[in-house]
Amino acid sequence: MPIKIPARLPAREILEKENIFMMDNEQASLQEIRPLNIVILNLMPEKQKTEGHLLRLLGNSPLQVDITFLKTVTYEPKNESKSHMEDFYTSFSEIKHRKFDGMIITGAPIEHFQFEKVQYWKEMTEIMDWAKDHVTSSLHICWGAQAALYHHYGIDKFPLEEKCSGIFEHQIFNGHGDIKLLRGFDDEFIAPHSRHTNVSIDEIKAAPDLELLATSKEAGPFLMMSKDGKHIMATGHLEYDTVTLKEEYERDLERGLSVKLPVHYFPNNNPHEKPLNRWRSHAHLLFSNWLNYYVYQETPYEWK
Template sequence: MPIRIPDALPATAALENENIFVMTEHRAMHQDIRPLRLLLLNLMPTKITTETQILRKLSNTPLQVEVELLQTASHDSKNTAAEHLETFYTTFDAVRDEHFDGLIITGAPVERLEFEAVDYWPELCEIMEWSKTHVHSTLHICWGAQAGIYYHYGVPKHELPEKMFGVFPHEVVKRTSPLVRGFDDRFFAPHSRFTEVRAADIEAHPALELIAVSDEAGVYVAKSTDSQNFFVFGHPEYDRETLKAEYDRDIAKGMSIAVPVHYFPDDDPTREPVSTWFSCAQLLYTNWLNYYVYQTTPYDITRAGQLS
């Protein structure tokens, strides 16, 4: 089934070139079904890249998906054209009275800051508080996952001695979870972060459960027991070249940065990186949409977020 996005969004052409079923707004208006309403809070500096990556993963769903893009009003984006933001993004004030089947909160390159030191932290807290009563299920990614699990459950983050950077093997620790249905016993996922949330802190909280971990990278996926909040501490949406682009950027700045592990053949950055995470990354997004949004969200969208 298709994903519904604005006709002129830059991601539209990229996804259509990949033979992904993208439905234009004009065509969608002539269908008599209720689409899933998703809100994407994009905190990444390269917003167009992140839009395309996540929309690609949302494309394989059992129902038409309508995605609205959200930015923080309390932070000025310096890496995305103002025209793009004005054309395609909305702010929280414009949607605070609306309800959504799903919310995705992306990562952000601010993990070395204390949460309260991030300039848009008060606004993000307001959005996360609002999600309790206006969103059926929320998916938090990387720093967004650290921020969400800290805000909702008080689980802290811890600074790492060096950047967790590369593609790491993981294992599922709760095989019965529909979120990881179809996953291999050993699967791979990218990480790019300077901080971590520890498994012991999650296991100690009665409202949380671990889903997948890595011996090298630590916690990958956790969720709330009521399935209202999901936390993914890596970047399953990343393209083949994303880690390479980050590495090349940092090298060009003269930074001391290690080669991302398990990514380039023989850890040689002159060689083309190999993707080993695409299939499970797609399953993660598809399973979340299918089992925790589509199959359980109320048909009356105004009831989304209202816990029984």
Template sequence: MPVTIPSALPARRILEGENVFVMTEGRAGHQDIRPLRIAIVNLMPTKMATETQLLRLLGNTPLQLEITLIRMASHDPRNTAQAHLDAFYTTFEEARGDKFDGLIITGAPIETLPFEAVDYWPELCEIMDWATDHVYSTLYVCWGAQAGLFHHYGIEKYPLAHKMFGVFAHRVLDPRNRVLSGFDEVFPAPHSRHTEIRASDVEATDGLQLLAVSDEAGVYLAASTDGRHLYVTGHPEYERDTLKAEYDRDIGRGLDIAVPRHYYPGDDPTQPPMVSWRSHAFLLYANWLNYCVYQGTPYDLAAISSHTAPPSDED
């Protein structure tokens, strides 16, 4: 089944060109099923690119999804046309009265700032608190994961001596966890960040479980024990050339940036990068949608609350 998006959204043409199954709102309205309602709080400056990356992963499941794009009213984005925001995005105030099966909070290239110094931090905290009673399961990505772990559990982020930049091997710690169903014991995923979350802090926190780590990149995947919060510190949604574009941009600015590790063949930036993480990226999103959202969310969204219990294996 497809992901349902507005007919005019630029991502639609890109995804259809890749043979990704998307459906217009008009066609979806004729199907006699309840689609999963997924909201995306898009904090990335390259909003259109991020839309395409996330919708590509969300569209590769047997579930029909209805997507709502949310932007920060307290922040004025400089890299996305206002016409695009007006046409395809809603503010949190406009979405506040709705309930959603799932929520994705993206990363943002601001991890060196203290959380409280981010201009939209109060609004984002309000969204994360609102989601407790209005969203069944939330997926936090990169800086979004750091923000969620800090807000919900007080887990700090720490600066790195050098940017964590490249594609790294990760070890599955709990192969029985449904989020990791079908994963290889070791799998690759991209990272691009200047700060880190420490495994010892996650392991010492009640209500959290560490699911996957990297010997080089550290924590990759953590989850609340009830499955309603999933934290991904990397960027599984990245495309083939995303890390390359970041590297080329920084080199063009004269910054002292290392070649992204394990990304180019032989770590040679004159060679075209190879994609090694795509299958696990699709699997991660499919598992989140199936096991964390679809299997537990109530049919009547009005029933979602902080006390909504996930299904047990005996259900």
């Protein structure tokens, strides 16, 4: 089944070249099927790249998926054109009367701020509280995961001495391979991370409503979820493209920042050699398992 996105969305051309099956509203209306309605709160600075990352994974599913992109009104992004935001994004006030089968909240480059100091934090908490009754399951990524842990469970982030950037090995925690979210996962797998903060593994293990699913000896807790499946948190970026960490590293150098090479990423630790994508299969597994077991299998056919 296809993913349904606006016909003029720039990411569409890239995904078409990759043979991701897509359709427009007119085509979708001819199918006698209720699509899964997914709302994406995209807080990443390069909106169009993130759109491509997520749509690629959401489109690799036997389910028809209808996407709504959500923007903040209390903060206007500096790295995206106003016309793109007006054409393809909507505000919370325009969709809060609706119910969605799934929601994705992305990361954001604002980790150095306390949550309450983030310009759109009040708006963010309103959306997260709204989702409790209006969304079947939410997937939170990187800073979005830390925000969910803080808002819903009181688990705060803490700063790292240096940026956690690279490709890290992870292990399924405490025999949780039988958890539906991890079906098909290897006992050990790799995933990208890119952040300046972390969360306490002990606090997550002590939270009665949370399940810790996967951890990394180097990068810390990676996957966790609420026991009812409504909140799934990933502190890393399985959705990243092959070159995303390279682009972030080069961007930081251009800004004059003192940054180290992403670890376990460039062949021979040489930034001039092309990195290999060794996490793609688990990225598809995570998103397809979430869509199937925590969204499709749990959502009502008709919301009341």
